[in-house]
Structure formats: structure tokens, C-alpha cells
Amino acid sequence: xxxxxxxxxxxxxxxxxxxxxxxxxxxxxxxxxxxxxxxxxxxxxxxxxxxxxxxxxxxxxxxxxxxxxxxxxxxxxxxxxxxxxxxxxxxxxxxxxxxxxxxxxxxxxxxxxxxxxxxxxxxxxxxxxxxxxxxxxxxxxxxxxxxxxxxxxxxxxxxxxxxxxxxxxxxxxxxxxxxxxxxxxxxxxxxxxxxxxxxxxxxxxxxxxxxxxxxxxxxxxxxxxxxxxxxxxxxxxxxxxxxxxxxxxxxxxxxxxxxxxxxxxxxxxxxxxxxxxxxxxxxxxxxxxxxxxxxxxxxxxxxxxxxxxxxxxxxxxxxxxxxxxxxxxxxxxxxxxxxxxxxxxxxxxxxxxxxxxxxxxxxxxxxxxxxxxxxxxxxxxxxxxxxxxxxxxxxxxxxxxxxxxxxxxxxxxxxxxxxxxxxxxxxxxxxxxxxxxxxxxxxxxxxxxxxxxxxxxxxxxxxxxxxxxxxxxxxxxxxxxxxxxxxxxxx
Ligand SMILES: [Zn+2]
Numbered sequence: 001x002x003x004x005x006x007x008x009x010x011x012x013x014x015x016x017x018x019x020x021x022x023x024x025x026x027x028x029x030x031x032x033x034x035x036x037x038x039x040x041x042x043x044x045x046x047x048x049x050x051x052x053x054x055x056x057x058x059x060x061x062x063x064x065x066x067x068x069x070x071x072x073x074x075x076x077x078x079x080x081x082x083x084x085x086x087x088x089x090x091x092x093x094x095x096x097x098x099x100x101x102x103x104x105x106x107x108x109x110x111x112x113x114x115x116x117x118x119x120x121x122x123x124x125x126x127x128x129x130x131x132x133x134x135x136x137x138x139x140x141x142x143x144x145x146x147x148x149x150x151x152x153x154x155x156x157x158x159x160x161x162x163x164x165x166x167x168x169x170x171x172x173x174x175x176x177x178x179x180x181x182x183x184x185x186x187x188x189x190x191x192x193x194x195x196x197x198x199x200x201x202x203x204x205x206x207x208x209x210x211x212x213x214x215x216x217x218x219x220x221x222x223x224x225x226x227x228x229x230x231x232x233x234x235x236x237x238x239x240x241x242x243x244x245x246x247x248x249x250x251x252x253x254x255x256x257x258x259x260x261x262x263x264x265x266x267x268x269x270x271x272x273x274x275x276x277x278x279x280x281x282x283x284x285x286x287x288x289x290x291x292x293x294x295x296x297x298x299x300x301x302x303x304x305x306x307x308x309x310x311x312x313x314x315x316x317x318x319x320x321x322x323x324x325x326x327x328x329x330x331x332x333x334x335x336x337x338x339x340x341x342x343x344x345x346x347x348x349x350x351x352x353x354x355x356x357x358x359x360x361x362x363x364x365x366x367x368x369x370x371x372x373x374x375x376x377x378x379x380x381x382x383x384x385x386x387x388x389x390x391x392x393x394x395x396x397x398x399x400x401x402x403x404x405x406x407x408x409x410x411x412x413x414x415x416x417x418x419x420x421x422x423x424x425x426x427x428x429x430x431x432x433x434x435x436x437x438x439x440x441x442x443x444x445x446x447x448x449x450x451x452x453x454x455x456x457x458x459x460x461x462x463x464x465x466x467x468x469x470x471x472x473x474x475x476x477x478x479x480x481x482x483x484x485x486x487x488x489x490x491x
Pocket of ligand 1: 347363364365366367457458459
């Protein structure tokens with residue numbers, strides 16, 4: 001029993017010594033690593049640190065320090081080794097709980113991707129040194145990110161720009177990019193921006209290459225060389241991706257379609273109204289014209305900022321124009337057959353059919369005299385309207401009309417009624433029966449042939465053969481205009 005007690009005592013002393021040695025070794029290790037270990041990462045320039053989701057400590061350095069500390073004596077025997085599936089993550093110092101590591105891993109991956117397998121601890125014989133929690137975490141994160149997954153690739157012109165978890169996310173990324181371009185260029189709501197030849201295809205890729213929507217939007221922007229601001233982006237991740245991925249070799253074409261409105265005036269038109277109570281040549285504005293407006297919508301296409309085309313796609317009347325209305329007189333007048341100034345009506349029309357005898361008595365026309373009256377060959381006599389000479393009589397008789405002309409004007413003066421004019425007591429005439437004459441044409445000269453007491457023109461108007469007061473159909477000063485201006489009426 002003593003021997004046994006002595007053995008136990010010796011063993012306890014040895015165990016105590018071994019414990020002391022272990023404690024000292026651990027203390028040395030702790031102090032030494034505390035001294036060498038970097039306090040904090042250098043400040044990072046980028047919006048997000050390069051590897052925000054990774055721990056600071058790199059596993060090989062840790063291992064080197066440990067090897068230095070323990071000399072050449074690699075550990076032997078059994079240790080706790082952590083595995084991700086069948087992939088060895090490293091030797092634990094015994095304090096790492098796989099469940100805690102898994103929880104930490106989920107936080108580090110920040111929902112970007114999920115581990116396919118579990119982290120497990122196995123007790124096995126190994127000569128590897130234990131590593132820190134952070135090193136194990138990094139190894140686990142790398143293992144997960146290296147796993148292959150199915151993703152949706154966004155391709156432009158057949159070149160892969162980047163991948164997202166699914167097509168919806170990829171489409172959202174494109175939409176975010178296009179919205180950002182639109183905002184950058186201050187384009188209105190009826191303008192569109194598009195990226196041409198975009199396609200989506202399922203692909204297999206490492207989980208680390210799968211981007212969230214904002215990150216993929218930035219990848220699209222970089223491929224198009226567009227400088228747009230997109231929030232919620234881990235630029236470190238994008239740099240990491242761009243460093244390893246094969247990027248599209250050509251710059252992509254961003255197509256911007258801008259709808260632009262232009263307003264133009266619609267000139268007003270002119271409408272005419274005709275008033276048969278006003279003389280031909282009379283004109284007045286009844287209503288002023290107002291221009292309308294019209295809007296043209298153009299579609300202007302830009303590719304990478306350069307205008308490619310401009311097309312009118314629609315037009316709409318904003319305000320109809322208001323036509324100007326002009327009233328024109330259409331009443332026809334006979335030309336005064338004498339044109340000189342100071343023409344005088346020396347005897348007006350007037351007469352009646354005698355109630356008993358039934359014979360017309362009175363004056364059948366008007367007598368007109370010009371300043372040259374009294375000359376042997378007086379003032380020229382003008383045709384009062386276009387027509388045909390039906391009678392042209394040269395007579396030296398002292399009775400009747402003497403030398404006279406009758407012109408048939410047809411229905412030119414009054415629609416539906418035949419009008420003819422007669423010019424009597426002429427000194428001479430210049431037309432023959434059957435001759436066509438124009439308004440204002442000289443048909444003869446004032447004289448005093450026939451039953452005349454002095455040089456004058458006896459002028460008659462017959463409507464459907466009946467004598468009528470000529471002044472009814474002549475342009476008088478009370479109506480307006482210059483009744484004696486033959487040029488005006490011959491046009
Ligand atoms: Zn007369």
C-alpha cells in the first residue's frame with residue numbers, strides 16, 4: 001500500500017510540475033503573441049474594407065509563430081480538428097465550439113450565400129499546430145465561397161458581365177443601373193435608357209462570384225464606362241471579382257432614348273364670306289385670326305451619349321387656330337362710261353308709262369357730260385361691262401339716238417337676267433355689230449348726233465329689255481371708292 005501511495009504522490013508531483021510548465025508556456029505564448037500581433041488594421045481608403053467579412057489574422061503567420069515558439073517539436077497525438085464537409089479547416093486549440101463557429105460564419109457571409117455543409121469537430125491524430133478561431137473562420141468562409149453554385153449570368157453581346165443569385169436579381173440590377181443613368185443625365189419620365197443585346201443564362205460559378213443587385217449594377221456601369229452612383233455596394237468585393245473574372249473586352253453600348261416635346265405654332269387660315277350688298281372690291285376683316293399650337297414629340301436616340309437619330313413619333317394639337325374671316329363685296333357694278341373728273345349727270349332717269357295712252361314718256365336713261373363736252377370730238381366712251389355689240393348705228397339724222405351703240409352683257413351683271421347698255425348721241429363709234437368688247441374698252445366718243453341739244457352721252461340700261469335707272473347699277477360716291485377710276489374696273 002505504501003508503494004502505491006508513494007507512486008501516486010510522485011505522479012501528483014510530476015503532474016503538478018507538468019501543469020506549471022504548461023501554464024508558463026501558455027503565458028509566454030500569450031504575452032509574445034500579444035506583443036507581436038497587429039493592434040488594428042490600417043485605415044482603408046475605399047468605402048468598405050477590402051475583406052470586411054474576413055478576420056484580420058492570416059493562418060500561416062499564426063502557424064509560423066507557434067512553430068517558432070515551440071521549436072521543432074511538432075505536436076503528436078490526438079487533437080480536435082474542424083472540418084467543413086470533408087475539407088479540413090484546421091486544428092482547434094480545444095476552445096472552439098463548432099456551433100459558435102457556424103453562427104459566426106453565417107454572420108461573416110452576411111447572407112450572400114449559405115454553406116452547403118456543416119462544420120464538424122473530429123478528434124483525430126494530427127501533427128498540425130492549432131490555429132486561432134479567426135483562422136478557422138477564414139478557412140470556413142473560403143471553403144463556402146469556393147463552393148460551386150448555380151447562378152444567373154447577365155450577358156451583353158454574349159459576354160458575361162456578372163452573375164446574381166437569380167434572374168430577378170439580375171434584372172433588378174440592370175434596372176437599377178438604367179435608373180441611375182437616367183438620374184445622372186436628368187432625363188424626364190417619358191425618356192428611356194436601355195442596354196442592348198442583354199441576355200440571362202444559368203451558369204455554374206463559385207459562390208464568391210455571385211453579386212447582389214447593387215454590386216451587379218456597378219459591374220454593368222464599369223463595363224459601360226458610365227459614372228453612376230449606386231448605393232449599398234461592397235466595392236472590395238467588386239474589386240476582388242474584377243481581379244479574377246474575365247470581363248467583357250468591348251465597351252458596352254448604352255442606348256438612351258429621349259422623348260422630347262417641341263411646341264410649334266399652327267398658322268391661322270383665311271376664310272372669305274361674300275356679301276352681295278357690298279360692291280365688288282370691298283373688303284373688311286370680320287374676325288381676326290389667332291394662331292393655334294401643336295406639340296411634336298420626337299424620339300432622340302443616343303448611344304453612349306452620342307446622338308444617333310431623331311424621329312418625330314407623334315403630334316398633338318394643343319390649341320386649334322382661329323381662322324381670319326374676311327368679308328368681300330360681290331355686287332357687280334357697271335363702269336361709268338365717261339371717265340374724266342367732274343363728270344356730271346345733267347339729266348337723271350325718270351319717266352312712266354302714260355296711264356291712258358299706254359305710251360312711255362319721260363327720260364329713258366341718264367345724260368352724262370364731261371369737261372370736254374362741246375368739243376367736236378368729245379371724251380372717250382367706255383364699255384360699261386364685258387359684252388357683245390349688238391347694234392352699232394352711224395346716223396346724221398337729227399332725230400332719235402343719232403350715232404349709237406348697244407352692248408349685250410348677257411347675265412354678267414345680274415344672275416338670271418339679261419342686261420344691255422345703250423350709248424347714244426355719239427360723235428363717232430369705234431366698234432361694229434357683233435364685236436366682243438371688254439369693260440373699259442373705248443367704243444366711241446361723246447357727240448351731239450340725233451335729238452340732242454348739245455354734246456353729251458345718253459346712257460341707258462335695260463334689264464330683260466325694260467328700261468331701268470342706270471345709277472342703280474353704277475358705283476356712286478355714296479357707296480365708296482372712285483367711280484371714275486376705269487383702271488380699277490378693267491382689271
Ligand atoms: Zn338723254
